[in-house]
Amino acid sequence: MKQRLCLLIPALLGLLLLSGGLTGLQVLHRIARATPALVVEQPQSVTVVAANGELLRPFTTAGGYWRIPVKLNEVDSRLVSFLLAYEDQRFFEHDGVDRRAMLRALWQLLANGRVISGASTLSMQLARLLSDDTTRTMTGKIRQIVQARRLEVRLSKQEILTLYLNHAPYGGNLEGVRAASWAYFGKEPGWLNLAEIALLIALPQAPETRRPDRFAEAARKARNRVLERLAADGLISNEDAERASGAAIPDRRQPFPMLAPHLAEELQSADDAGLIIQTSIDFALQASLEKHITQRSAGLGRGFSIAALVVDHQSGAIRASVGGPGLLSGNAAAYINMIRAVRSPGSTLKPLIYGLAFEAGIAHPNTLIEDRPVAFSDYAPENFNTGFYGTMTISEALKLSLNIPAIAVLDKISPRRLSSRLRRAGATPRFAEDAQPGLAMGLGGVGLTLEELVRLYGAIARYGAALDLQIRPQMEPQGSAGRVLSAAASDLLMKSMLYEPQGRNPKRGNLVYKTGTSYGYRDAWTIGFDGRHVVGIWVGRPDNAPAGYITGATTALPIFLDVFARLGTSPHPALNSAVLTANADLPSHLQRFGRVSGPSAEVASPRPVIAFPQADTDLQMQGDGSVALKVRGGAAPFTWLADGRPVASRALRRESFFRPSGPGFSTLTVIDSKGRTDQVNIRLMQ
CATH class of the missing domain: 2.60.40.10 (Immunoglobulins)
Known part of the structure; x- marks a missing residue:
């Protein structure tokens, strides 16, 4: 009996409103004055999106709800029209209260002894969702009517529809059609089929007892009732309704998109984070690299991670950012953003060392230099393969990544100058406590991040001008201190770096890059660029444990080349300009690098x-x-x-x-x- 009386409330209210009796109006007026105004701006999920607007990663609200904002034109138009036909046929005609529907509901209830159709409009449903008020009492229903009328005064019909689509409940912590579409179908609500549309129309009426991940049969029956009604009203054909009725019901929730998860986390937690965070990320490139890096890291074995950063060095826009694979794998190390992790850079600073020598006028790519055993005070560097190559040009020494010539040049230009130029590039060199920059930093004895190395190489690609990174188009770039190298020195450096003409190795054509491996095989690097992009790759273990026999050339370089295979390559202008001056044509002081003092090869070697x-x-x-x-x-x-x-x-x-x-x-x-x-x-x- 009590339930029957509750069902009579909408119809009785309809009679009250239609009659316009003085007492009824006084009651309504008194309740209306005591009804607080609705708060329309409800908390919504922060979303991080790519440059083209595609969803990279959404976040739950502070209350733990998935309420992903969506615009009316982003929802399948059939869902909107079918929703109105099923729930509120006179939506664009009434003022928030459909009095004719209320009378119809009363007549059907009295004639059949049960509810045949409802009388609640979408405006009234939205008022209930925004106020979380009960409609099981006469007073509660009147408050809902009052709120619906207020909504109609404040907002347009399109705004009311949009709010409903953003707040309709779909079971559990899902609110709004976009969250439901991703959770149940794994796609945006603009790409739905007929069966999916019918399910999304049916769920808000009983979201907890019809949610498909728990009550699939109830969800199927509710969906099919919607399809039958749409067919009976002539909105879809019987054949389409029958076909959609046979579609499977999703029996589990799908994970929400999580591309560029480390980057998205940082942006979402920033003080100036908005509701929709636009980024410069290339969606297709980001998705492709994450999949590729996940496969690559799995092939390396347990505990390994790979990070990649792709930047347009002309604009500074970050196009892809992979801080590591497997964020939801349960491995604590996966939460570390290896793009910002401080690691030993191995040999990746050698290009800057030689570039500073070119700038200082003490060396040229074709200057001859000695590769032989030598000691600098108490520091005696060795080459990676521990052999010696004798006399060669500086360009050859750089391509072979020899340690002794690089340290000889660093000894002349000074580690402090190298550290200073790194700071100009936007890097923060880290040294052991109370330590000062020393010669060892030329071989990796300094802490830097992948992001900082990408900035450095981006500056070289820009003829020495510092690279300012930009991830949010509307924000100011992340500034740096200015010029890193002179334009002339940068030009010479690019010509002397690891560059293979297109005819010799097509996969590496148009690329300028340097590999590096840190002490103990903990870090493998490849950093480089073409005429448009600068790319950085790091491979290793986040826990800084020895990673086995991994090197920049064998582990990081193949991934680097894979990235450019996806990007396509364009030649850098510096590689097409005038050829380098031959050694014989150089000024005498540039023909041979100054001799370095130290023990000869015959000096007794230390213990192994x-x-x-x-x-x-x-x-x-x-x-x-x-x-x-x-x-x-x-x-x-x-x-x-x-x-x-x-x-x-x-x-x-x-x-x-x-x-x-x-x-x-x-x-x-x-x-x-x-x-x-x-x-x-x-x-x-x-």
Whole structure:
């Protein structure tokens, strides 16, 4: 009986309003004065979108609801027209209260003894959603009518429709048609089919008992009733209704888009974050790189991560930003944005070292320089492969990424100048506590981020002008201190960097780049550019553990080339300008770099030290199961032992490999030609 009386409320109100009796009007007026105004601006989800407006990542409201804003023209027009036909046929005619519908509901209730149709308009439903008021009492229903009338005065019909589409409940914490469309169908509400439209019309009437992820059968029946009604009203054909009725009901919620998740998180948490955060991200490129990097990192093994940053160096706009794969994998390290993580840059600063020498007028790409054993006070650098190449040009030394020539040049220009120019590029060099810039920073003895290295190489691509990054078109660029190199020095540097003509290696044509590997194989880098974009790739372990035998050339470079395969390449103007002056035609002071003092190759070598793996470390077994071995100091040839068994004998090179039988603890020993030894204990892990 109580339920029957509740159902009579709308119809009785209709009679009251139609009669216009003095008492009825006085009651309505009294309730209206006591009814507070609605707050139309309800909290909505912050959304981060790409340059073309496509959704990168939405966030829940502070209350935990998915309420993703949507405009009326972004919703399938059929959903809007069918919704009005099903819920409120005279929406554009009434003033918020459909009196004819109320009388019809009363007549049907009295004639049939049950509710045949409702009388609540979309304006009244919106008033209930915004006020969260009950409609089970006469007073509550009157308040809803009052609020609906107020909405009609304040807002246009299109604005009321838009608000309804943004607040209609769809079960759980889903509110609004856009959130429901993504959660149940994995797409925008502008791309719906007939079955999906009917389901979205049916759900708000009983969102908790019809939600398809829990009550699929109830959802199916409700959807099919909508289809039957639309067919009966001649809005769709019987054939279309029958076909849509057979469509499957989504039985689970789908994840919301999460592209550029680290970047989106930073933008959303900023003090000036708006409701819709527009970015410069290229949606297709971002999606393609995230998928590719996820596959690549999985192939490297557990614990590995890959970061990539793509910037248009002409405008400074960030086109793709991948801070690492697997944000929702449950791995805590996946939450670290490796684009902003401070790491050792390996050899990636060598181009700037030589560029500063070109600017200072003490070197030229074709200046001859010596690659031989040398010490600078107590610092004695070695090349990555520990061999020596003798006399060569600076351009050749850079292409071979030799350490000794780079440190010889850095010794002349000074580490402080290198540090200062890094700051001009927008970087913040980090050193050990109380340490000052030293020669070791030329080989990675300084902390930098991938973003800072991309800025540096972007400045080189811009003929020395600092690169200001920009992610939000409406915001000011992230400023830096000005010019990093002179235009002339930058031009010489680009001509002397790792560049292979199109005819020799088509995949690398038009590209200027440098690889780098940090001490202990912890970081693998490739940073470079063409005529339009600068790209940075980092590969390693976020926990800074030794990553096995990974190098910039073998691990990061293939990903770098894959990025440009997606972008397409364009030649840089510097690579098409005049050729470099030959050594014989250079001024005499530029023909040969100044001699450096230090011990000769005949000086007795120090005792051997196992440089990799380091003592007492856990080493992940990768790929083919081989483990790299590297010795510093000592005299070749070397003999390597694993648990007392020889694995490499009479090795002339300072790098060797062995394949352990399986995971577990192992003792590695190296013996040089003079019988001196070093030993480390490690644990091999799968």
